[in-house]
């Protein structure tokens with residue numbers, strides 16, 4: 001398959017040249033941050049490191065980390081590295097895990113962010129002839145604005161739908177013959193389900209690809225969405241703290257997401273010790289913005305758990321690939337001493353033939369953790385024979401026990417009884433936190 005790139009020179013740059021470029025940018029960036037962000041300067045002083053100690057990317061480990069708590073402490077202006085008058089926009093996190101963080105952008109920062117999104121769209125097969133339907137939320141959330149800008153840069157016709165109003169999404173998708181759909185995977189699944197309910201088959205739409213991200217999703221969910229929409233589904237990753245979506249994206253090989261390494265330097269660390277781990281080991285992803293001006297975080301701890309792969313990719317891109325994040329370290333549930341990621345449960349559900357409409361509830365009763373998994377039946381699975389339901393619940397419970405090593409109580413519930421998501425799905429309720 002012939003490969004297309006948005007920025008071939010950079011995306012396929014030989015590794016030694018890329019490393020040299022990163023080192024040059026890093027030296028300048030550390031100086032910029034040291035000179036303009038007193039908060040980070042104090043962290044560097046405390047660690048006894050000066051900009052002069054950073055001579056290239058091999059010296060990265062010398063720098064202090066930044067974490068979400070630093071961003072909360074410096075809210076709203078403490079991490080700003082340029083005069084406010086040079087900024088043209090703010091965006092903010094979704095607040096999935098607490099108080100929102102605000103990020104600032106100069107026009108240059110917006111340009112690099114949008115270029116990263118354009119690379120993702122081209123890698124998913126997008127061209128100026130495509131019709132890109134953006135149903136990520138617009139506004140403070142980075143999803144809509146980032147992909148919107150990327151789509152403009154590619155020259156595609158952009159439909160700035162924002163999330164929600166699913167009937168209108170479907171009407172525009174059909175009437176305007178959208179070819180690329182961009183939203184969260186949970187909303188893509190919902191759109192697929194709604195299309196089916198309206199009597200459309202996957203061949204009735206003009207979509208060829210989807211670019212889905214902003215939340216963890218499994219390979220099983222990918223196959224489910226691909227089937228229901230009749231498309232190839234691509235993953236895209238990003239976070240507000242580094243800019244937004246487009247920090248990393250999938251190519252046609254779909255063996256991990258290429259990180260836009262000319263802008264974002266990635267490391268994997270042991271989340272407990274902060275020690276940098278060798279390639280291939282699983283740990284917390286840390287990013288350094290190499291050339292952002294307004295909000296240039298150095299060694300930002302994402303809390304996303306994943307693995308880096310530096311082996312060459314047959315698409316020709318030379319940039320490192322990150323695996324699908326399994327979820328954030330703070331999404332991980334510890335249930336009866338066992339580490340559980342919601343994505344593991346999702347994998348089992350879909351493999352057992354259920355749609356990804358589920359809710360996980362964890363509680364503590366008599367000092368013992370309980371795990372309840374509510375799973376929705378599809379209309380064709382639905383039966384009101386109690387015996388049949390109990391047998392299905394038992395089978396699903398055994399399959400989950402086989403993967404997690406702990407026994408859940410599975411409850412199959414009626415079609416449409418679990419709330420659908422138009423943005424990031426909220427699938428876990430940890431009631432133990434209420435008692436603490």
Ligand code: ADP
Nearest residue numbers: 093094095096213214215216236237238239240
């Ligand atoms: P919040 O932290 O409030 O959710 P953001 O909207 O900036 O704020 O979300 C960024 C986070 O979303 C990432 O740190 C990651 O946990 C998650 N995320 C984004 N894209 C993906 C993806 N493709 N796969 C898994 N998780 C993702």
Ligand code: ZN
Nearest residue numbers: 251253313315
């Ligand atoms: Zn590739």
